[in-house]
Amino acid sequence: MGNAEDAAMSFAEASTAAGIPAEAVELNQVELDQLATATHFIVVTSTFGDGEFPDTATLFWEAISTSTERLDHLSFAVLALGDTSYELFCNAGKLLDARLEELGATRLADRVDVDGYYEEPAAAWTTDLVKQLTAAQAGPAAVVVTAAPADPPARSQDRNRPVGVPLTVNCLLTATESDKEVRHYELDLTGSGISYEAGDSLAVHAANDPDLVTAILAELGVGPEYRPADADETLGVLLTEHLEIRTPSRALQEVAGAAAYGEDVLDLIRRADLTVDEVIDTLRPLQFRDYSIASSPLVHPDHVHLTVATVRYDAAERRHGGVASTYLAERTQTVRVHLRPNHHFRLPAGDVPIIMIGPGTGIAPFRAFLQERRAAAATGRSWLFFGDRRRSTDFLYGEELLEFVECGTLTRLDLAFSRDQDTKVYVQQRMRENAAELFGWLQDGAYLYVCGDADRMAKDVDAALHEIVAHAGGMDADAAHAYVNDLIKTHRYLRDVY
Ligand SMILES: Cc1cc2nc3c(=O)[nH]c(=O)nc-3n(C[C@H](O)[C@H](O)[C@H](O)COP(=O)(O)OP(=O)(O)OC[C@H]3O[C@@H](n4cnc5c(N)ncnc54)[C@H](O)[C@@H]3O)c2cc1C
Ligand SMILES: NC(=O)c1ccc[n+]([C@@H]2O[C@H](COP(=O)([O-])OP(=O)(O)OC[C@H]3O[C@@H](n4cnc5c(N)ncnc54)[C@H](OP(=O)(O)O)[C@@H]3O)[C@@H](O)[C@H]2O)c1
Ligand SMILES: Cc1cc2nc3c(=O)[nH]c(=O)nc-3n(C[C@H](O)[C@H](O)[C@H](O)COP(=O)(O)O)c2cc1C
Structure with a gap:
């Protein structure tokens, strides 16, 4: 969500201002040979999934965790962002910190692990480290590396200053007889100062029940x-x-x-x-919740749409509800929000083909992409894989999606309704059934996007993608792995999963 990139950019700015030129670079873009000639290696990384590296750092971790090259000449420091509500707190930062030491690099400062809001601890870490570097006159050879994009983006909007905006539409997307409750919301941004792009998320600051x-x-x-x-x-x-x-x-x-x-x-x-x-x-501070924006500013410049599954379940003999999803569903008409720009999750040029995999609420950013492509009269092919429980009750935005097919914005729509037959059918099965064509799209330069559940869906889709590339591309497992890694490195395989 840009926290590590923000912290890294702040470090790079402070370091440069103190006379040690530094730039923030996405970790995946760093080759191990660069470390062979660098003197200093400063890393900011978040942890993602269940203790995993974020997508922007997985390739670097794969390389350094298997490398035997000694790094005795290198000084390093690690800032690890995380959240103690996850079992493997700051795991990625811890792994990288330990690996650098194992390879002989010298720790400039102890690793700092950050729980939740990162701005203050990251600023303190930057101040301390820059002081130490300038005192040691590290010179201009410092290399700053982070899980951040190659082109430094503008800063995210301020979470400390959320703006109240009217909730103008709140309607059910699932049928009343569905066993899920997914809602469509529209928020009026007029006068809020928020302007967004397709692919961004919106943070909702809710109040408790x-x-x-x-x-x-x-x-x-x-x-x-x-x-x-x-x-x-x-x-x-x-x-x-x-x-x-x-x-x-x-x-x-x-x-x-x-x-x-x-x-x-x-x-x-x-x-x-x-x-x-x-x-x-x-008790911990109440945190905002993120929602992928389901509208395009080309079509709705003054509104954002959200697609939210309301969390309701029974436990300990009581009905329980999610904080933000029930707040939106039933407790408010004004919502305090701030924008969460997602510079990684963007549409390519209009003539480039795109493949979107978004079951359940994962459909949200792809509705935005399709609105955007239609409004911009984009010529590139678009392919959507959508799935949910039952077609009759859970075909989120069903009519709109079929219209996108009719008007040609959507070249292909493949559907997987998991509970409409005895055996479960998921989006990745539809991908496998169309392996040759899907691989053909990738060979034609298609971007591949995944949005929705991170725990199970995104992992299974990733495994299916590797199999498809191997099978349709006639590659062994290693070659298919390298092919998918190349998609990641060139930012053509992008995920917004949670
Ligand atoms: C980048 C990003 C984008 C996102 N986009 C969307 C989106 O577009 N749409 C969307 O709906 N969500 C989206 N989410 C998820 C969203 O941010 C919230 O996590 C989600 O809405 C739940 O928040 P809540 O406050 O309602 O529930 P919380 O108060 O956070 O409660 C959720 C917790 O309830 C418990 N729980 C939930 N279900 C059960 C169950 N059946 N049995 C027992 N315990 C259970 C679990 O502990 C779970 O962690 C996104 C998240 C991220 C990080
Ligand atoms: N942790 C959980 O147990 C759990 C369960 C449901 C939802 N959620 C969360 O609730 C939120 C909203 O859910 P949602 O509407 O986005 O989606 P969802 O209800 O989780 O699922 C949407 C569709 O994806 C299917 N699915 C389940 N496992 C899959 C897998 N491994 N690969 C591909 N598809 C799979 C579902 O099938 P089936 O449901 O028929 O298997 C359903 O058809 C998300 O944040 C999600 O993570 C969590
Ligand atoms: C889907 C998801 C999974 C996460 N998993 C972990 C985890 O396993 N361990 C942890 O310490 N933090 C975890 N976090 C918290 C993030 O590391 C933390 O919010 C961090 O500030 C995000 O920085 P980023 O915006 O640079 O990714 C997770 C966050 C999300 C949204």
Whole structure:
């Protein structure tokens, strides 16, 4: 989402300003021979998936984790961005830090691991490191490398200054009899100062469910006006607007016991005998949630559309709801938002073919792409793989997609409704059924995009892509792997998965 690139660019600017010229470079664009001649190697990396490297760094990690070249001449430092709500906290940064040491490089400073909001710790890390480098007069040979794109983009909008915008449309995309609830939202950006591009996401700053807040206060035996020691706000305001009460923090689980999947803060404090302050001290700040924008600014310059699956489920004998998705669905008419530009996830030139794989809510950015291509009268071929549970209830934007086929914006639409027959059918099966043609599109220079579930879908689609390239391209597994790596390196295989 651009955090590492932002931190790296800030470092490069500060270093250059202090007399040590530096530029931020995407890690995948760095070859190991460059390290052989470099003196300093400064890395910022986030962690993605389950403890994995972000897509912009996977190739570099593949190379350095198998390399035996010694790096005794190299000094390095690593800033690792992550989130302690994930099991493998800052894993990518930790792996790279350990590997550089293993290969003989010398640590300039201990690795810094950042939990959540990165701006302040990244700024402190930059200040310390630049001071150290200038003191040692490292000279102009410093190399700054990060998981960032080759062309430095403009900075993301400020999360500390979200703007309130009216929610003008809130309607169901799934049929009422569906066992999922996916909604289409439209937000009016007029006067907000936000201008977006197809491929960007929007961060939604939600408030917690007041019923859950009331239940937590009752469990703690205090009223909403109670003010915790050193707090600027009452507990009612803190629990509603500032603290994460759906997903229990690791710190709360350490004092209250581990949460079972789906349990929230109320479930945990019901089991443990904790004081109010013990609970408040352990809670994390409430974070915004990202949503891929489902509209094109060429068609809707003053509005953004979102496609959101409402999270509702039963656990610990209670109904539970996701913070932001239920807030959008039922608790607000004005939403505080900020833009999350996604410079990696962009359409190519209008005459270049594109392949889009977006089951479920993964359809969102591809609706934006298709709107954009139609508005721009793009001539390139477009192929969409969409899937969901049942055609009769879950064909999100079904009529629109069929219209895109009719008007020729969409050259091919392949559908996989997983529960319309006894055996599950997923998008990757449709890809395999069309292996030769899909490979042909890639050979013609097509860009391939994937959006939606990261845990299972994106991994299975990736495996299918490797198989398709091997099979249709007549390659062995290694050659197919190298072919897909080349797509990644040249930014033709792009993913917006979560
Ligand atoms: C770049 C990006 C783009 C995204 N785009 C979209 C998009 O276009 N559309 C979209 O819908 N989402 C999108 N998401 C996901 C979105 O940001 C939120 O994570 C999602 O809406 C859930 O947020 P929430 O606040 O409603 O739920 P939360 O309060 O975050 O609760 C979610 C948690 O509830 C628990 N949970 C959920 N379901 C169950 C279950 N069945 N049983 C037990 N526990 C469960 C899990 O612990 C889960 O982590 C995107 C995420 C990213 C990072
Ligand atoms: N962690 C979970 O268990 C879980 C479950 C559902 C949704 N979610 C999350 O809920 C959000 C919204 O869900 P969504 O509407 O985008 O999608 P979704 O409901 O998860 O799935 C959309 C379609 O993808 C299919 N699918 C399931 N596993 C797949 C795989 N390995 N490869 C390809 N397709 C697969 C589903 O089939 P089937 O459902 O019939 O298998 C369904 O037809 C996402 O953030 C998603 O991650 C999580
Ligand atoms: C889908 C997804 C998976 C993530 N997985 C992890 C993880 O396994 N470990 C971790 O510490 N952080 C994880 N994070 C948190 C990110 O590393 C963190 O938000 C970071 O600031 C993102 O930086 P970036 O914008 O440069 O990618 C994950 C975030 C997302 C959206």
